[in-house]
Amino acid sequence: MAVGSGELGELFPVSGFRIGVGSAGIKRPGRLDLVVMEIAPGSSVAAVFTRNAFCAAPVQLARQHLAGSEPRYLLINTGNANAGTGAPGLQNAVHCCEQLAALAGVDATQVLPFSTGVIGEPLPVDKIVNALPEVLADKREDNWRRAAEGIMTTDTRPKATSRRLELGGTTVTITGISKGAGMIKPNMATMLGYIATDAAVTTEVLQQMVRRAADCSFNRITIDGDTSTNDACVLVATGHAPHDRIDSERHPLYAPLYEAVEAVFIELAQAIIRDGEGATKFVSVAVTGGREERECVQVGYAVAESPLVKTALFASDPNWGRILAAIGRAGVESLDVNAVDVSINGVLIAERGGRSPGYTEEQGAAAMAPEEITIAIDLGRGDAAATIWTTDLSHDYVTINAEYRT
């Protein structure tokens, strides 16, 4: 039901970033379903949100609060997405922000709300408000692991990663968590991702950084092609590390910090795929040889979202014909099929648009056997590249999604 061990390494605390976790009993009593993240004054906060036109009330409000004030709290509930809930849904989100703000002594616009779970049910505001004092009392810097558990819905395991790097003569920490297992084709964001660092970065640079990192991580994964109404990804920089503040992309500390941030984003995004609903394979569709990145992404998604390719992956069947057919319908302008090569885990199965002469079914079966599969596609028409990560399509995917919510 999930690929790989999912073992979490050590999660280093981030100075200036405290987390409280608790249970509001939104869907089930006793389940961790409410998380508050406290951001020290003077931090920079940046975020990207879903592009789904049906975006949820909390997404609308978080966008608005982020644009207008200095955020001090992130308020996250699971079990209810507060999406498709109209004007009352927006009022409910506002009310939760106000209650947290009153308890914490900040302005309501300094709270960014996030919800995930069932679409279209009224948010149980009272349960959330009643649990806030307990959650606030729980705040501490070494609470990342429980936070990762606290934002899970159909996830089978928490997703978190952490790393430290030397930056400007000091040690900087980046720690992040994510959640998501279905309705996954983020567009400028993931289901939910929260990443904090004690590095010092201006808000403008941080915003550029979150976009750039999301574009090559959360925006390169797909489980079912369904973009959520609630996707959001937040990057916080508390500035507690005593190095020069990074105020531009040309700052000498920008590149090493960005590289580490991107690695964290990619690891969190891949963790969502490894825990994809019903996943038995972790699949990288690595497209090279495109004229531009956009067409590599197009081909990657066409292959990654093809139900025929995905069921063949589930069956460990090296059905290269289905891969070629998906490439062919990806909509790439004047694609020369006779220049396309396809390898699976290093075995060249299709060459110049047809079966590779040296290829045997036995090789293909061996290449398809592992849990981790790389489908490498060379379009043979340029130097651009892009990789999309996805899962197979299994019976468990159907079971999970036919039974959830009924």
Add this chain to the structure above:
Amino acid sequence: MAVGSGELGELFPVSGFRIGVGSAGIKRPGRLDLVVMEIAPGSSVAAVFTRNAFCAAPVQLARQHLAGSEPRYLLINTGNANAGTGAPGLQNAVHCCEQLAALAGVDATQVLPFSTGVIGEPLPVDKIVNALPEVLADKREDNWRRAAEGIMTTDTRPKATSRRLELGGTTVTITGISKGAGMIKPNMATMLGYIATDAAVTTEVLQQMVRRAADCSFNRITIDGDTSTNDACVLVATGHAPHDRIDSERHPLYAPLYEAVEAVFIELAQAIIRDGEGATKFVSVAVTGGREERECVQVGYAVAESPLVKTALFASDPNWGRILAAIGRAGVESLDVNAVDVSINGVLIAERGGRSPGYTEEQGAAAMAPEEITIAIDLGRGDAAATIWTTDLSHDYVTINAEYRT
């Protein structure tokens, strides 16, 4: 495994159009897998083909022959798609056309070849050539039913329809067959469709007619979003009916003939969906209130191809949140979600972007129970409309596609 009875009505012969059916033993001995259709001299022939860049060798050749000569024979084999087979595949297709042409006393360019089945295996030319004399000897006008069986692959039942109409003082017949159950998202054509009429129509008008009818039938269905490499749809008019030849869209007989042709196309396209791999539901996604037809088609496909919507349909779960989420990510410019209504089989479940106030889960469950489901979506921003037909996503879909070919 299929929706509805699938009972075929009477299939009227079309004067000037004879069909031979036989078994070449391509995949299994004894299975009907080879069909030859003989077109009387002086007939008009028009066709549309897949837009997949990886189109099969027979598609390339059929396109070329159709453009350059007066077709007299259609040669169709199942069990092997002759796709992804490179230059040898093209030679094999040419060779089959030459052999049929020699036996029939026509030019090889007057034969249009069609193949369907496994991608990437060499076409067993000898088996096909050896069976040709038997198939030619079998030619007769009342052979439509066996032809419908002869072009099946993963289909569970033959697909055919027939109708007669009074036209210009005489009776005209239209009869057609189709096949397809997977890799179904035709683009300007279906998997395979053959429709013949004894009406008299010029080639130019017939070509316009096949495009127009395919656009609102075969190009409005999707099972898995995967466009085949071999899609083709052929419309033949033998002209044996003694009415005025239809030589323009303004001809008084054009409209009544077109209407009947379109009805045949829609019935054949819907038959493919009813027999969709693993289908337990026949689903019409009827989108209205769009600014233009294109955006209605976009929304229709986004909903029809959403794995989350499809698994909810399989579970008979009125999960309108998933429908709204799919509409929201369809990419419609500046969509106002607060103007969108959604009904299922006449029950208004979402109104102005949220749950309909009068709606109860019991109503939703009752609306989702039947085999035939209409999801009506009103975008509330214009007068354009389009309907997409699709299936649910069931365990059997996964089983069929994980086991096929392995």
